[in-house]
Amino acid sequence: xxxRHQIEFETVFFLLVAIFLAGFFVWRSNQNxxxxxxxxxxxxxxxxxxxxxxxxxxxxxxxxxxxxxxxxGTKKLTMEKxxxxxxxxxxxxxxxxxxxxxxxxxxxxQLSGSEDLSLPFxxxxxxxxxxxxxxxxxxxxxxxxxxxxxxxxATFFDIQDSFKEKDKKNVPSVTTGWASETLLIVxxxxxxxxxxxxxxxxxxxxxxxxxxxxx
Numbered sequence: 001x002x003x004r005h006q007i008e009f010e011t012v013f014f015l016l017v018a019i020f021l022a023g024f025f026v027w028r029s030n031q032n033x034x035x036x037x038x039x040x041x042x043x044x045x046x047x048x049x050x051x052x053x054x055x056x057x058x059x060x061x062x063x064x065x066x067x068x069x070x071x072x073g074t075k076k077l078t079m080e081k082x083x084x085x086x087x088x089x090x091x092x093x094x095x096x097x098x099x100x101x102x103x104x105x106x107x108x109x110q111l112s113g114s115e116d117l118s119l120p121f122x123x124x125x126x127x128x129x130x131x132x133x134x135x136x137x138x139x140x141x142x143x144x145x146x147x148x149x150x151x152x153x154a155t156f157f158d159i160q161d162s163f164k165e166k167d168k169k170n171v172p173s174v175t176t177g178w179a180s181e182t183l184l185i186v187x188x189x190x191x192x193x194x195x196x197x198x199x200x201x202x203x204x205x206x207x208x209x210x211x212x213x214x215x
């Protein structure tokens with residue numbers, strides 16, 4: 001064999017070896033890629049549907065505010081009413097100067113959604129010492145405007161409870177407003193549901209006086 005033929009033979013041999021090795025490496029690469037795909041793909045059996053978790057957004061609390069100015073314009077009673085997520089309602093009552101300065105918290109409570117507190121237009125006593133708020137339309141609560149207890153033994157007066165304490169047969173139906181600096185007018189209903197007499201409710205002595213005429 002001549003040198004020229006030997007060189008050609010070796011060249012062809014090395015080309016064949018190179019082609020074989022290249023094919024082998026391509027085949028191995030494909031095998032590894034398939035194995036990785038099988039390993040990364042989750043197998044979900046029938047009936048095991050994956051759960052989709054959806055975040056729950058907290059609803060924004062509804063807050064209402066209302067206020068009433070005293071007759072002379074120097075004082076203000078403010079009510080903040082918050083509707084809670086558990087269906088209850090929180091109330092905060094605050095007195096202040098007419099411009100909002102010098103605030104005093106008078107009353108805070110939490111009631112069920114079926115109960116209600118509100119500010120009557122004539123909430124202030126003529127001398128600005130007392131305020132009353134309406135409860136469920138047929139009752140009223142009376143407070144000292146400074147936020148201090150109304151007496152040494154009571155934080156506030158509940159009109160209906162006061163009538164029960166005095167063993168009155170007539171039940172308060174509405175508190176209409178102030179007759180003087182210390183007297184509230186309370187209308188009542190009788191036990192049979194008919195209209196009862198009107199009364200004065202005295203603050204801070206809690207005296208209950210029947211009137212000769214109805215209001």
